[in-house]
Amino acid sequence: MKITNICCIGAGYVGGPTMAVIAQKNPNIKVTVVDLNEARIAAWNHDDLEQLPIYEPGLDAVVAEARNRNLFFSTDVDGAIEAAEMVFISVNTPTKTYGKGKGMAADLKYIELCARQIARVATTDKIIVEKSTLPVRTAQAIKSILDNTGNGVKYQILSNPEFLAEGTAVQDLMAPDRVLIGGEQTEEGLKAIQALVDVYSTWVPDENILTTNLWSSELSKLTANAFLAQRVSSINALSELCEVTGADVNEVANAIGKDSRIGPKFLKASVGFGGSCFQKDILNLVYISKSYGLNEVADYWEQVIIMNDYQKHRFASKIIQTLYNTISGKKIAFLGWAFKKDTNDTRESAAIYVADQLIDEQATIAVYDPKVTAQQMESDLNYLGTRAEEENERFLMSIKDPYEACKDAHAIAVLTEWDEFKTYDWQKIYDNMLKPAFVFDGRGILDHQKLETIGFQVYVIGK
Ligand code: NAI
16 A cells, blocks of 8 residues: 555644654655644744744754645644545643543543544545554554444554654654554554555665554553653662762763663763653553552652652752752742753753742742743743742743843753853853852753852752
8 A cells, every 4th residue: 555645633743843754755645734723833834944833953944845845734634634544643642630540641632532533534444643652552442433433434553653852853753763663463454554664664774664563562652761761860869879979970870881781871960851751651651550450560660750850859959058048039040941952842841840949939030041932931830830820920030141141140050951051151151140159050061160160169960
């Protein structure tokens, strides 16, 4: 079966970049990305590529090449589903905030809505591809909905989880470590798998395309994120031990990372991981394990989250303690609000939680982030529901110039590892701050020796 028309439901951080690359690499396939969010679709269609709803290095060029050639962004969800032979579901699957599994399980209501919409609209056979990260065995539920509410149309469900990392999405999509495709191990299932393999094989080498059964594919995505997050929590756990023993966490990370069984990546101590995925996917893994009665397995993975929360809390406490246990009325400058560099995504960013704790102590937080809007910062803080929105507005301000943000501050906290922070005129920043001037480097990116020579009091995680 040769695919000529693809629809993707969900024009977010995954759907947008993924489909842009598929379209760029397959000029003969018409790819339509649809979303309920009209503003988001309008932004994807904006003539000015600076206005794309997602910031990813290199994404503008890919969109510029494929858009309106064979890549389209639209709010006509029904029309795009009906025209497609293959429908990707790339909608959000956040942690449930209500009912059974609240705070743990993935909320699958958006997935179910998509399945019901497909069932209602489709009049020709379709391959449905789970691109969203889903609990293992979700394909069974999707299939049941499609088979029981549809128009007698035949469906094949595939699992094709996305492994891109925000900030390097385009690079990751162009040269993925692997593409994973799970499907039913029946004649029809294998044909569907092959159809999707053909889409990717226009640019991904065969040996990097793995095919498995459905459940292995679904579970592999949760597992991959759990392993990655576990490394961060492991090195962060050791960072505190380094601080009290005189060891240096960077030296320890370097020493263990040289062991080829361990490897050097993801061993950077920090204020903690953020992003929309790690926490949500581990919580989901914990929930699934518990639901099968595997309590020890659940507890093991839950510890990764506990450690991460502790690390954010510990960083904020360190700031308070160092500033003589009183930060009420003091200005603290934040460099960075995004959960990592090269993205405008702030979901679960450590900065939000650190700010919240400092505002509890009535500090004023002045944030500079090159890509995050003031509105986004406010809404992230309000989402926590810790205090009234007017109060958040009073204590949190977004400043468009980093030197202005740091002016008259008692301390600077680096919350995101944006490269530009390393290039600032730190003498000038120092001269305009209150003394003693403190820097808390939550990402370990600055030249600490140089800062100390200038006169800063520097705290680095793990030293
Ligand atoms: P997102 O929130 O950026 O985008 C999801 C989009 O789906 C939203 O624009 C929303 O309006 C739209 N949507 C929801 N229900 C809809 C419906 N019924 N019809 C049409 N549009 C609908 O989410 P993101 O970050 O793209 O994540 C999507 C999935 O991919 C999640 O399951 C996530 O876990 C997974 N994932 C995310 C990665 C990331 O780095 N953000 C990486 C790998 C996987």
